[in-house]
Amino acid sequence: AQSVTQLGSHVSVSEGALVLLRCNYSSSVPPYLFWYVQYPNQGLQLLLKYTSAATLVKGINGFEAEFKKSETSFHLTKPSAHMSDAAEYFCAVRTPGNEKLTFGTGTRLTIIP
Amino acid sequence: DAGVIQSPRHEVTEMGQEVTLRCKPISGHNSLFWYRQTMMRGLELLIYFNNNVPIDDSGMPEDRFSAKMPNASFSTLKIQPSEPRDSAVYFCASRYGQATNIAQHFGDGTRLSIL
Numbered sequence: 001a002q003s004v005t006q007l008g009s010h011v012s013v014s015e016g017a018l019v020l021l022r023c024n025y026s027s028s029v030p031p032y033l034f035w036y037v038q039y040p041n042q043g044l045q046l047l048l049k050y051t052s053a054a055t056l057v058k059g060i061n062g063f064e065a066e067f068k069k070s071e072t073s074f075h076l077t078k079p080s081a082h083m084s085d086a087a088e089y090f091c092a093v094r095t096p097g098n099e100k101l102t103f104g105t106g107t108r109l110t111i112i113p
Numbered sequence: 114d115a116g117v118i119q120s121p122r123h124e125v126t127e128m129g130q131e132v133t134l135r136c137k138p139i140s141g142h143n144s145l146f147w148y149r150q151t152m153m154r155g156l157e158l159l160i161y162f163n164n165n166v167p168i169d170d171s172g173m174p175e176d177r178f179s180a181k182m183p184n185a186s187f188s189t190l191k192i193q194p195s196e197p198r199d200s201a202v203y204f205c206a207s208r209y210g211q212a213t214n215i216a217q218h219f220g221d222g223t224r225l226s227i228l
Contacts, residue, residue, distance in 0.1 A: 034216055036219075041221070041222075041224075042221050042222075043117070043204055043206075043219035043220050043221045043222050044204070044206075044219040045219070046216045046217075046218070049216055090156065099144075099161060099163075099168060099169065100158055100161075100169070101146075101158070101217060103155060103156040104155075105155045106155060106156075
């Protein structure tokens, strides 16, 4: 079975501050992990993905995530928040042989001016 | 390049009416997914197709829901009869290939309201 848990349904950070969105996964086999972003009234857009090549993955818009097997985590970070980062962020997992992509419940990021 | 195209973007209809949601996947993509998003249940996979063939429809909530993919460039999700609890945002996503590391591309969704 595969699952992800996103800690914190709402996160607020000040503009220019560090963004940290947490995601922990559960999988019996090595997983592939994804972060998606959803802006209001839009679909999900891929931010980045981990596919077992490098543990530190860089994505679009200055985001990056680090795969830590020992902690079963794949937290999303950005050094300096921008107002345009306000959105909902979803972590997702997929395992080999499983067609399904399992999403977390999402974290709504608010940027404080 | 055109992304996944869904229509309509918004649909408001009365309970009992038939609702048809449409999706055009990205050209060349051979897997298509239908999701439903609600506040209570988050993102749920309803059904997915590989090469136009339905592979897993275990997420379809009831017999009132049906999905078809008559060709590689078009899919429909139908609800008949519709009920207020079907109100949600419905997303279509497509993907090329079946390798585990390939990401899905999402449309902008159809916001469905059943009165």
